[in-house]
Amino acid sequence: MFKGSIVALVTPMTDDQQVDYQTLKSLVEYHIDAGTDGIVSVGTTGESATLPVDEHIKVIKATVEYAAGRIFVIAGSGANSTAEAIELSQEMAPLGIDGFLSVVPYYNKPQQRGLIAHFETVADCTDLPVLLYNVPGRTVTDMLPETVAVLAKHDKIIGIKDATGDMQRLADMRKLVSDDFILLSGDDDTSFEFIKQGGHGTISVTANIAPKLMAQMVSLARTGDFEAAQRINDRLAKLHTQLFIEPNPVMPKWALYRMGLIKSDIVRLPLVTAELANQKIIEQVMLDAGIIKIEENA
Template identity: 60%
Template sequence: MSASGTSAIVSVGTTGESATLSHDEHVDVVKLTVELADGRIPIIAGTGANATSEAISLTHHLQDSGIVGCLTVTPYYNRPTQEGLFQHFKAIAESTHLPQMLYNVPSRTGCDMLPETVGRLAKIKNIIGIKEATGNLSRVNQIKELVEDDFILVSGDDASALDFIQLGGHGVISVTANVAAREMAEMCKTGHLRAICTGSRN
């Protein structure tokens, strides 16, 4: 993967069926991924859960494992309010020194984190970005208007990822990259070049 142009690997993200693993299995898979990567490529751990205490526990057990950050999905099934989402992610961020990337995928979770909530969370020091998987391209500018320039905005929807990048997004955390890593990396480069040419990239 590192030779393909991929920037990082997410271990036990939602495509990795995190919701089906026990706590110990989850931790073990991430630690094994770090071991096998052997420093050749950064590893991000999926540590999201629908219970705040479980997300904090997973993050705590992995924060010194060699990962560079965590990806935390919105609580699924519970359908929390926007204030509930804010308090959930705030509690996770305050429990760790790790950089945290938010993850919004309402088609899977039944819960949509709105741009205004992302903007509030972006003010927390170690919340550094979001994987935005609504497929709604208007979210790119809506979020960018509410966050600082260094806030990382990546797509979680392969079908719209190129357009997402051209509108000013920074990349994609991709399902397709599991089987076509080089091609997805090239697509990201193409999107960045087009964004520069059209003035979408600062």
């Protein structure tokens, strides 16, 4: 459950900032064909912060329908209000999703005791499995390994997406949780090393652009073929970093637009589309990685 290469899927939009459901359907098919193991729908990369609750639920519902049981779908359900996280979870639970990804509450900077109370309360409201999500670069608050260990005892909390990029953090968590607690990387730049050191997979932004390569790399790393996995990871290394030269998901959307996989690179305000100089950087990285061809370079 919830292992392997999992894409943090973008939410495609039209030029007037409305969700493009036709393109969303084609993206789901693209990932199924590429061997992606699972989808996180309306997480950070899916612009959860700027989709109101009704639209958030509508996108999740559509993603589940398009996937049609061929690939697991995890719904982003995090909020900085426990009541809102509960509302989202309860509204989405009947939609056919396979579980939730719940981020550390942002902006209000809860204590570690507050994190425990928050996640236990959210997990108590559903029968579906919950993945924790620690991304202190966005939330400010860092969920410590000792806090994860307490939460791992809850029967609905089955794993964590850790985006710290800190391998010592992984080692510390492994000492404190059971072997069946799922440990997923949330940092593409260190995801290969994370799996090599005992992680179970990754929730990846890069997988939006290079799903087949990410699926292959993760599969090889999980089966212990580190040399072959390293070769693929080296090919993707610049993509891992340069996709974040502007706030996520600005660059992934532009890359997908450049590949012809989405019709517009529009992101919801207050984010705006990528600077021309950064577009050129990503285009060159994609050329170097063989994701687009030289003759396509405009």
